[in-house]
Amino acid sequence: MTVALDEAASEAARPQTKRKARGPSDARRGLTLMSPVFGYALLLLAIPLGATIAMSFWSQDFLTFDRSGTLENYAAIWTDDMPDHWTGIFGSYWTENLYRALLLRSLSVSLFVTAATLLLAFPIAYYVSFHVRKNKGLWIFLITIPFWTSYLLRVFLWKVILGYEGVVNASLMALGVIDEPLTSINYSINAVVLTLAHAWAPFAILPIFVSLEKIDRSLLEAAEDLGDGPIRRFFRVTLPLAMPGVVAAALIVFIPTIGDYVTPKLLGGKDGLMISNMIEVQFKKGNDQPLGSALAVSSMMIVASISVLFVWMNRKYLRARPS
Amino acid sequence: MAAPIITLEKVEKRFGDVVALGGVSGEIRAGEFFSLLGPSGCGKTTLLRCIAGFEDPTSGAIILDGKHMEGVPANHRPTNMVFQSYAIFPHLSVAENVGYGLKKQRISRAERAQRVEEALAMVDLAGYGHRASHALSGGQRQRVALARALVMRPKVLLLDEPLSALDKKLREQMQVELRRLQRAVGITFILVTHDQEEALTMSDRIAVMFGGQIAQLDTPQNLYRRPMSRQVASFIGFMNFLDAEIRADGGHSIDLDVAALGRVEVPSSQRPGKPNGRKVSVGIRPEMLTILMTDSETAEREIEAEVVDAAYYGDMTYYDVRFPGVAEPAQISMRNTAGRRILEAGDRARVGWSSESIVVLD
Structure with missing residues (x-):
């Protein structure tokens, strides 16, 4: 005790200069530790992002870029009607602004996937947290099993399951439930939603599970003690306290889903394409990289604003609180 | 005597092979401050949780206000609980916490607000309603938990070691306040505690529990003066x-x-x-034995003894004395009144006692 006090006293009495001398070296050490990751982030995240944003204000002149700066790419996405050269291709089949339509479709698909994933993930997380007594770890381990296979393979497997002559259709036909294969489940927006919801489910289950685990069980007893039945208690205590996990899960699912490229490409069919597929088209076949960049930036802005809105709506539950 | 508000009939609770309550019977009277006292693992909290409805007794009956409680869930019982951890809802303000249980009842918003404010005033937290509950200190959280339970106007208030998380000074202050509050509202309080001093100072009656059984159910004075077993005698004070x-x-x-x-x-x-x-x-209690310091002091009965150890505590001196033919030294506590001598180890002492002060035990 006295030794510790003496040490503290001498620490306090030590000249300030010596302390200051330690400051820069600490900072330098911190920078050194951080620099590989920082360099990586700069090289592979910040610079490409900056380039994309810059390029979205350029325009393509066949093989060269006009770098004078223009908003016409954004105008093509947000304000203009269907461009003429597209009308030439589609004729009367498609008359609205294709970019806007794809952005809205991507948004609605990802919102739908997020809602579906949360609705499916919450009961699983709830069950494991509240009703599994032994081996919770084993359950969590089992939930992560889908990750043992690559994302691409899982998408391919859904193709096998949902295809025209896939597992579902073949089984239903064999059972005599349907006479001809269902087309609503393959190569459509439904298939995209189903596949994405499955692919992201573990990412949603884990944060919700963690936030449910953190709920002090005596709070649930207190709610019951104060007159709440199980349902009222769920909506007044369990769900609000699980909100940090639900918000995290929603963002984890929503943000990557809106830009998903593989699933719509493989399972979307002609009506299931999303904005990322159009971005690819612009960068490659369309040879209009500035427009592709503007599409990418636009979809990023949509994601960012909806995420911010979502976090803001739940700010009451996300406030940091000491336990 | 007041009618019983709670009758326990051979209440038994098993968790697998473990018997937490081995057939507890007893009556708790309306309006009394009742304590369940015992060491940890004696079943006192389990009994409280059975009364609250968080645990179902394996067998036996709990009759609360004339009604059998079997199958009645906690949210339909006329009891409210102050939890050991206080269980304050962290996402709600102080007023929302206190008004939590009122929301379901069909009362107007204005009346609800008024009752919440009254309850907060009762626990000296008037004006704290808008505060965020996570910004409260331990003592304040405890008061909020108390207000939240009292605002429900329960027939029985259950307190699960509510003071154990507070520091000593705050705990003593809350003991006095809880007692005052209980007299003011007239609600039956059932307090679970392992602190015998707390139980003695606050309770009208105490059930001392060991190993899932009530060893003795009595008033604090009787428990101290007339314990029924050596176990009870040595758990409450020194004997x-x-x-x-x-x-x-x-x-x-x-x-x-x-x-x-x-x-x-x-x-x-x-x-x-x-x-x-x-x-x-x-x-025989330490304070029932007296060391006679001068020849003029006399007692009903006297015995010669040898001082083995003396511990000076300022207001008191605790002596260990050995009686002739008894190996285990006896403890004597003496108040240090003006001019009274302090003996040292090795001194001979005349110890006075009276036949009234002894209790015959198993």
């Missing part, structure tokens, strides 16, 4: 034990031969536990 033999049992009085102290006759009221057999022990 010196001396071997004794019953020479004659005359019904109204007992003739005893006590080691070192000699023959003594005591009324049978000083044998509350009614131990069987001739070999018994007698208990």
